[in-house]
Every structure is written in C-alpha cells, then in structure tokens.
Amino acid sequence: MSHNHLILFNIMMMNANIFLCITLFLLIINPALSLPLCTNSKAPLTPKTPLLFCNYNGSSCCDSTDDSNIKKQFDSLNISQPACASLLKSILCSRCDPFSADLFTTRPVAPHVPVLCNSSVSNDNSFCEKVWDTCQNVSIKYSPFSSSNSSNKLSDIWPSGSEFCNVIGGPRVNDSVCFDGEKVSLTITTNSTKSVPTGMCLEKIANGSYLDMVTHTDGSNRAFFSNQKGQIWLATIPEFGSGRGLDLDESNPFLDLTDEVHFDTQFGLMSIALHPNFAQNGRFFASFNCDKTQTPSCAGRCACNSDVNCDPSKLGSDTPAQPCQYQSVVAEYSANVTSSSRASVITKASPVEVRRIFTMGLPFTSHHAGQILFGPDGYLYFMMGDGGAGDPYNFAQNKKSLLGKIMRFDVDNIPSESEVTSLGLWGNYSIPSDNPYTEDNDLLPEIWALGLQNPWRCSFDSERPSYFMCGDVGQNEYEEVNTITKNGNYGWRVYEGTTVYTPERTPGGNTSASSINPIFSVMGYKHSDVNKNEGSASITGGFFYRSITDPCLQGSYLFGDLYAHNMWAGVETPVNSGNFTTSGITFGCAKDSPVPCDLVPGSEIPALGYLFSFGQDNNKDVYLLTSSGVYRVVPPSRCGYTCAYETRTAGSGTPAPTSPSGSGANALKDSCTSLLLLLLLFIGLSF
Ligand SMILES: *[C@@H]1O[C@H](CO)[C@@H](O)[C@H](O)[C@H]1NC(C)=O
Ligand SMILES: *[C@@H]1O[C@H](CO)[C@@H](O)[C@H](O)[C@H]1NC(C)=O
Ligand SMILES: *[C@@H]1O[C@H](CO)[C@@H](O)[C@H](O)[C@H]1NC(C)=O
Numbered sequence: 001m002s003h004n005h006l007i008l009f010n011i012m013m014m015n016a017n018i019f020l021c022i023t024l025f026l027l028i029i030n031p032a033l034s035l036p037l038c039t040n041s042k043a044p045l046t047p048k049t050p051l052l053f054c055n056y057n058g059s060s061c062c063d064s065t066d067d068s069n070i071k072k073q074f075d076s077l078n079i080s081q082p083a084c085a086s087l088l089k090s091i092l093c094s095r096c097d098p099f100s101a102d103l104f105t106t107r108p109v110a111p112h113v114p115v116l117c118n119s120s121v122s123n124d125n126s127f128c129e130k131v132w133d134t135c136q137n138v139s140i141k142y143s144p145f146s147s148s149n150s151s152n153k154l155s156d157i158w159p160s161g162s163e164f165c166n167v168i169g170g171p172r173v174n175d176s177v178c179f180d181g182e183k184v185s186l187t188i189t190t191n192s193t194k195s196v197p198t199g200m201c202l203e204k205i206a207n208g209s210y211l212d213m214v215t216h217t218d219g220s221n222r223a224f225f226s227n228q229k230g231q232i233w234l235a236t237i238p239e240f241g242s243g244r245g246l247d248l249d250e251s252n253p254f255l256d257l258t259d260e261v262h263f264d265t266q267f268g269l270m271s272i273a274l275h276p277n278f279a280q281n282g283r284f285f286a287s288f289n290c291d292k293t294q295t296p297s298c299a300g301r302c303a304c305n306s307d308v309n310c311d312p313s314k315l316g317s318d319t320p321a322q323p324c325q326y327q328s329v330v331a332e333y334s335a336n337v338t339s340s341s342r343a344s345v346i347t348k349a350s351p352v353e354v355r356r357i358f359t360m361g362l363p364f365t366s367h368h369a370g371q372i373l374f375g376p377d378g379y380l381y382f383m384m385g386d387g388g389a390g391d392p393y394n395f396a397q398n399k400k401s402l403l404g405k406i407m408r409f410d411v412d413n414i415p416s417e418s419e420v421t422s423l424g425l426w427g428n429y430s431i432p433s434d435n436p437y438t439e440d441n442d443l444l445p446e447i448w449a450l451g452l453q454n455p456w457r458c459s460f461d462s463e464r465p466s467y468f469m470c471g472d473v474g475q476n477e478y479e480e481v482n483t484i485t486k487n488g489n490y491g492w493r494v495y496e497g498t499t500v501y502t503p504e505r506t507p508g509g510n511t512s513a514s515s516i517n518p519i520f521s522v523m524g525y526k527h528s529d530v531n532k533n534e535g536s537a538s539i540t541g542g543f544f545y546r547s548i549t550d551p552c553l554q555g556s557y558l559f560g561d562l563y564a565h566n567m568w569a570g571v572e573t574p575v576n577s578g579n580f581t582t583s584g585i586t587f588g589c590a591k592d593s594p595v596p597c598d599l600v601p602g603s604e605i606p607a608l609g610y611l612f613s614f615g616q617d618n619n620k621d622v623y624l625l626t627s628s629g630v631y632r633v634v635p636p637s638r639c640g641y642t643c644a645y646e647t648r649t650a651g652s653g654t655p656a657p658t659s660p661s662g663s664g665a666n667a668l669k670d671s672c673t674s675l676l677l678l679l680l681l682f683i684g685l686s687f
C-alpha cells in the first residue's frame, strides 16, 4: 500500500469509526425505555397533595407547582375549540407522566411535545392523526408545536397530517414509548416461563478471599481483584471449560497498600475503580480506611462537626479511642502508562499516591460502605454509609452531612489547592454541574442521593445506564435493593423498608415522615426470611445478569445475603417498568469445577462462607467473591439444572479477546466511549 493509500485507508477507517460511534450514539439516545424516570432525570414521586389540573394521581413527575404552571401554560394557549383544547391539555400534562424522560426526546422541533403515538399498531387509530384531524385549523397561541409565536395553527406549520406525524409522531414498538393521550402503560412482552430461573450453577475458580473485582478496561479477559487487607492483583480469567482456575499470582500483587490501610472487621481496602480511560492513562482509584494515629497523611475533616450539630467529644457508644480516629479515603494511583508502556502490558503500579481525592473522619466503627464506581456518565460515584450505631445523629437525612449518601465527583477536572480550600471540598475533585445541589441549595454539592444506611455494592446495568442499583443494608428487619436516581431520598432512618423506624438514641434529632418523600426499595427481604445460622442478615447487592452463559438468568438482577445461605433473582415485570418480582434461587456447584467446592455438610449446596461482593467481567459473566473463594456462574446444565433456552454452545461463552492489547473492536469501544461522553457532555444530557 502506498503512503497515500495508507492515509486514505486511515481516513476511511476513521470515518467508519465515527459512523459506528454515531450509530451507537443514536442507539443510546433513542427513546429506549428506561425505568419510570422524569425529564429532569429524577424518579417520579407521589405528590403530597393531589394534582388539581393534570390527571396524574399516584406516581408523577409533577408536584403542585408544576401542575399549576401547566395550567397557566394551558390557559395562555387560549384554545376555543373544546375537543382540541382537551387534547392539548393531555399533551401538556404528559410532562407529569412517570415515563416523561422517555416521552420527551431531544429533538429540535417541538421539544416541549411528547412523542405522539403514530399508526404503527394495526387497527389502532393513531393519537397523532387524531391531534392533526382535531386541531389542524384551530388557532393556538404560543403553540408548543412551534418555536415561533407567529404561526399558531398546525396547518400553518405542516402541509399535511403525515408530515406532521413524521416529525411529532413515533411508533409504539417494543423498546420505546409514545403518548396516546393516556398515562403510559407497559405490556408484558417477555415469555413468562423464561423469567423463573430454576437454579444458578457455579464453578469455583480460586480459593482466595477478595472484596472487590473490576474488569480491565482494555476489553481483555483480565480483571483486578482486591482483598480487605489492602492488596490488589491483576489476574487472568480462565476460559469456560478449560478446567483451569483464576490465574492470579498471590506473591506478585499489582499494588500493595497494606501499610496505609487499616484492616479490621468493617475496615480495610473497600473498593477499587479504574478510570474509564485506564488503558490509555493508567489512572486508578482505591477506597480504603486508615487510622490517623498510625498514618500521618490519613487525617481529614471529621464527619461529626458543628455543621451537622455533632460534637465529636460526645459521640457516645461505639466510638473509637479518639474521635474520628478512623477515616474513609479515596486516593488516586497510577500504573505509569507511557507511550512505550501501555496499561495493557503493565503488571505493576506505583504505591506512590498521585492525588488524594477524598478524606473524611468517621464517627463510629461501622457502616461506612466505601464502594467507588465510575458511572456511564464518566463521573465517580462514592457510596457512604450512615456511620453506624443506628445513626443517632440522623446523618443519613442531614443534607449537610456526607454520611448515608451516594456522592458523585468529577475527577477529570481537578481544582487548584486554593479552590479546594475556598470551596470547602473534602479533597481534590470538582462537582459535576448537574449535581442536585443546584436545585436544592441545602444539599452539600457532593451529594447525588440520600437516606441510605450502608449501600453495600452497587452496579449500573450494562444495557440500561439509568438502572443504578444498590443493595442497602438494613438495621433490624429489612434489607433493601434500591434504584438510585438523582436526588432520590431512600428513607433511612425515618423508614427501614416501608416501616417507620424507631431509633434508640436521638441526640441529633429526628426527621419527620411527613417532611420527606421517600423512594422505597424495589426488591429486598425480611430478616425473618433468611437462615440466620451465622449472624444477622446483611445484603450484598449484585448485577443485572447480561451474559449468554445462563440464558435463564438473563435480565434478572442477582443479589444475595452476606451470610450466603440465600440468593435471589429479581425479575422486572413488565420489562422497563421498574417493578420487580423477587424469587429465591437455589445454587449448586458444577461437578467439574476447576477448584472443587466444599459443600455444606449433608447437602449439595456449596459452602460459600461470607458473600462479600459480586463481580462482572468483560463478557458480562458474573462472579461471587466470598470468604471461601471466587465462584463464576456457569451453564445451568453443569449442575443438572434445566434451562429450556440453553443450547449446546451457550456458556462455552464467547471467549474474550486474549490479546493484552485488546482487539480492534475494543479499541473502537474505547474511542467511542470518549466520543460519546464528549457528545453527551456537549449536549448537556445526563443519564
Ligand atoms: C386516580 O385516577 C384513576 C383514573 O383516572 C381513578 O380511577 C382513581 O380513582 C384515581 N385515584 C385517586 C386516589 O384519585
Ligand atoms: C382568546 O381568544 C378569543 C377568541 O377565541 C379572543 O376573543 C380573546 O381575546 C383571546 N384572549 C387572549 C387573552 O388572547
Ligand atoms: C381544516 O381546513 C382544511 C382546509 O381548509 C379542510 O380541508 C379541513 O376539512 C378542515 N378541517 C377541520 C377539522 O375543520
């Protein structure tokens, strides 16, 4: 190939990449159904007082203020023709629909009108045509269909109904919703027999005990495993059916932080996260606890302080020897990627901390969750418990406290030292411009969601970015799985589950139930439902299962109890409704497991020990990290379970690309991700 041809070829490849990226991009902004979600990316709530104008009782994206604003807008349209007026009212009120985020798509023409159902269902008179037929000659002042105020009849803007519907209409198909004059309702499209997994088959691939697992961002079959003591390893995941275990060299960690980490029952290296561009920039993050009496660099501001009416010297029970002796830290490290040494081939990182992202002193010794996770928006989410002891200071509901919260940081724009100080930040990060404090000035700017007790293990659904699920540990009765949304209040410690909680000590006062609008959990279990041989119950949140390995688990949200005698699958009915049915699932160990499983005496159940976390690899295969080892979900037939959808090839799995440099497809995925994030930031969209 000549030099010129080569350039041409490269340009063609670039164009092909851009084309693929744009296709991917369109797929993402396509009004694909995602949870009941409002246009402001918040969850719909039931207003405290029923709406007077719009007919959206129950769950709604409007409160009374929105409702009266819509009434004013409607009145200003001054429509004389009653049939058309009634249609326009329903169109304006559709902003209150619990699915308004899906109804209102970003389109340049008529951004204030939902997608009107077009004739795509047989014999169904399309709502869009009905609007055209009824309203085409009617004068509408300040028409929401037009960006200009001058043309106020639909027929002034569009020559025909079909042209109107081509722009304003949209089909009602499997994966998108449209407005037909009524509250959006979903139909069950999945095969219900498919939604009952009979059992989950596991194979054991390692004996080691790990707390967190994150897959390599280069698309390869490698993942990082960290233990509670403070070590991180880079390991190669075996192919299905290879008979091999996890290739992890205990004596050769990727990074060893044991000197900095304070390790005790609820303390340690809690979580690790790779920057989305780790393969290019080598940036990664660790969340751990430290002891300020041991490590000088450890001390940060105490979470118990005068801002939140908490006096560290009067904390009371369950406090360590010194107030805020133990800290929660997020620190950045580097795999030292240079042009000659890409992260893909690097097997070690420097123990020198590049940057301190966050430090906060903890009031008590428990409930300081600690997971860090990059969202599909490229921001770093940080899960924080209420600090423990039954939250006597009511931190989880206190908008000036970071305890009992999910935080959201921008770690790509690091402010200067002086800005960090003047802004009163807890470390080196900046605040994403759409964090909820912009709408609720009482909130600390770091807060994304509140009212959590101890969010232990969260994940984003790899297929639907708006599904951000967290297991939230309960107190005495109920363990929760929550769907986390912007500024969502998950109720703790006003509620435990849906029951009003009675605190033992309340030196920090109470929040009244009438003053909050909590979002209740979508899945969960009662303590009385589980086998509590080894202690009380504590949830470990998992993943939406998206692998082809076990087709009967596909689309289910998997979670379990720390004490590991119970595992559940949540099936969403109907799909995309946010409404889940939870069933307990049995689990077994494959007879040909690479590392033989120990069984609970007198049973066929593998003795997992404590279920610390779930993990997911680049093929979306799911792992269980337990005190007895690492387990992977394998084809159900390997345990003798029947799954009608399992084929002979399924679960041999698509082997992940083994080349450490990643395949072309993965390189493409990486560049797409950057482009997508750029585009999303540019158009100000957030998931
Ligand atoms: C809510 O609206 C539905 C349908 O319009 C109606 O049947 C129901 O009675 C209403 N409920 C309340 C509490 O107003
Ligand atoms: C509303 O429309 C009527 C005619 O249908 C007109 O007489 C009246 O002035 C209009 N009101 C406003 C405020 O534009
Ligand atoms: C609207 O006006 C057009 C053209 O003048 C006419 O053909 C049509 O029947 C009218 N429609 C209604 C509903 O009045």
Ligand SMILES: *[C@@H]1O[C@H](CO)[C@@H](O)[C@H](O)[C@H]1NC(C)=O
Residues within 6 Å of the ligand: 142, 147, 148, 149
């Ligand atoms: C249309 O009218 C509204 C309300 O009076 C006004 O705020 C807006 O600027 C006008 N838009 C145009 C393009 O004239």
Ligand SMILES: *[C@@H]1O[C@H](CO)[C@@H](O)[C@H](O)[C@H]1NC(C)=O
Residues within 6 Å of the ligand: 118, 119, 120, 162, 165, 166, 167, 169, 170, 171
């Ligand atoms: C709406 O339906 C018409 C036929 O009734 C069709 O020609 C048009 O393509 C459809 N538009 C959309 C956006 O679905």
Ligand SMILES: *[C@@H]1O[C@H](CO)[C@@H](O)[C@H](O)[C@H]1NC(C)=O
Residues within 6 Å of the ligand: 173, 174, 175
């Ligand atoms: C809708 O789902 C059905 C059955 O799953 C499928 O055959 C059809 O192609 C889907 N339609 C669209 C437009 O995706």
Ligand SMILES: *[C@@H]1O[C@H](CO)[C@@H](O)[C@H](O)[C@H]1NC(C)=O
Residues within 6 Å of the ligand: 191, 192, 193, 194, 644
């Ligand atoms: C639903 O499941 C039944 C039983 O497994 C199967 O016979 C049928 O083909 C399935 N239907 C679809 C649409 O997948």
Ligand SMILES: *[C@@H]1O[C@H](CO)[C@@H](O)[C@H](O)[C@H]1NC(C)=O
Residues within 6 Å of the ligand: 206, 207, 245, 595
């Ligand atoms: C796992 O532990 C068992 C004993 O508990 C031992 O026999 C086996 O060799 C170990 N396997 C690996 C891969 O370390």
Ligand SMILES: *[C@@H]1O[C@H](CO)[C@@H](O)[C@H](O)[C@H]1NC(C)=O
Residues within 6 Å of the ligand: 336, 338, 341, 350
């Ligand atoms: C990173 O690697 C380069 C060369 O590969 C080396 O010169 C430099 O000292 C390394 N930096 C750190 C912090 O290890």
Ligand SMILES: *[C@@H]1O[C@H](CO)[C@@H](O)[C@H](O)[C@H]1NC(C)=O
Residues within 6 Å of the ligand: 353, 354, 355, 356, 357, 358, 359, 420, 425, 426, 427, 428
């Ligand atoms: C910001 O990072 C630097 C380098 O790690 C560190 O010295 C400094 O203390 C950090 N600032 C805060 C507020 O944590």
Ligand SMILES: *[C@@H]1O[C@H](CO)[C@@H](O)[C@H](O)[C@H]1NC(C)=O
Residues within 6 Å of the ligand: 501, 502, 503, 506, 507, 508, 509, 510
């Ligand atoms: C908080 O509420 C509990 C009952 O739930 C009550 O016993 C306690 O006195 C209240 N504390 C304060 C400070 O109001």
Ligand SMILES: *[C@@H]1O[C@H](CO)[C@@H](O)[C@H](O)[C@H]1NC(C)=O
Residues within 6 Å of the ligand: 573, 574, 577, 579, 580, 581
């Ligand atoms: C939620 O699912 C249950 C069954 O699993 C069903 O009875 C109920 O109607 C569903 N609720 C909604 C709002 O779809």
